[in-house]
Amino acid sequence: MLVSDIEPNKVTIVSVLPACARLAALQQGKEIHQFIVRKGFDMHIAIWNGLIDMYGRCGLIKKVGRVFDLIPERDIVSWNTMIAGYGMHGFGMDAVNLFLCLRSSELKPNQFTFTNLLAACSHSGLIDEGWKYFEMMKSEYAMGPAIEQYAWMVDLLARAGQFDESLEFIKEMPFEPNAAVWGSLLGACRIHCNPELAEYAAGYLFELEPTYSGNYILLANIYSAAGRWGDAARIRILMKDRGVTKPPGCTWIEVKRSVHSFIVGDTSHSLVDEISAKMNSLYSEIKEIGYVPDTKYVLQNLEEDEKEDSLCGHSEKLAIAFGLISTPNGTPLRIIKNLRVCGxxxxxxxxxxxxxxxxxxxxxxxxxxxxxxxxxxxxYW
Known part of the structure; x- marks a missing residue:
């Protein structure tokens, strides 16, 4: 647009900021922010909210707070986005305190507010607070909790290992449990290595989402972690029979305005030799200071040394090694993965x-x- 001498407007800015947020393309996001200031845009609330979301998803939670403080007149989206940002970054009590500030303002929380607040409680293991605000929805705001809020409560309870309470809570729900509810239970089974309950939750998920690969992979991973290789293989055969394919784990890092992507065992990058040498050096050095490879995250039944070699090629580690050789000392590394980070x-x-x-x-x-x-x-994730 700029090269074509077409002047961006507010709609352009509100559209492009989420693209930076999804990619965690911080440098481009900063440049767009500078463009907004340089052009003297009349800062519409949607632009302010877009900046909050962009900086939050790019990992600058302190910057998010500064932008939030500058907004002359916040709407409920501003508060909801800020609460969600604190939750995603693991600052559950900051999210709770912000909600208390919202309650003292003239604005009224909505369903999205409570969804984000309960998510923040779940990310930080705030069980008492989660129960308090779940009940507050009904008692003080006359809101019937939606399925999203029930799902986050299941997530909160199950991640804390309260499986009996989780199952009882699910039974008492006024809705039929959906994939988010059963997915929360299955995810918690990974944390606590509970293959029996994982089978139970996965049974519902395979009916509700028969083509979603994440549920199959998660159950197979839980079996593998428990040493049940035969069951893990059975799930992979089931995926093949049903035509379910797994998207490859991919990790991105932005360096010098370019986004570099890596998949497991990647040898396609132009600096593959330097990356490999850096990773091998890191691996030896971190083992000397106490790191012990956790080979239960290798999903094939290999020899122990082969499992360690496999761990070295994970996309997260390759992106970090590339970042270390491509950026000056002291520069923070910001990486993004499309799947859950490997333990x-x-x-x-x-x-x-x-x-x-x-x-x-x-x-x-x-x-x-x-x-x-x-x-x-x-x-706790």
């Missing part, structure tokens, strides 16, 4: 931070992880 990669990244003193901000399909020694998720 071994999550643990290895903590040690890579200790070794390199580089802040690493990782966004997966579920939430953000800020690695500064420990992870902001508290190993």
């Amino acid at each position: 071994d990669c999550h643990e290895a990244t903590k040690f890579i931070y200790k070794l390199t003193d580089r802040e690493i901000i990782m966004r997966d399909c579920y939430r953000f992880h800020h690695f500064v020694g420990v992870c902001s998720c508290g190993d």
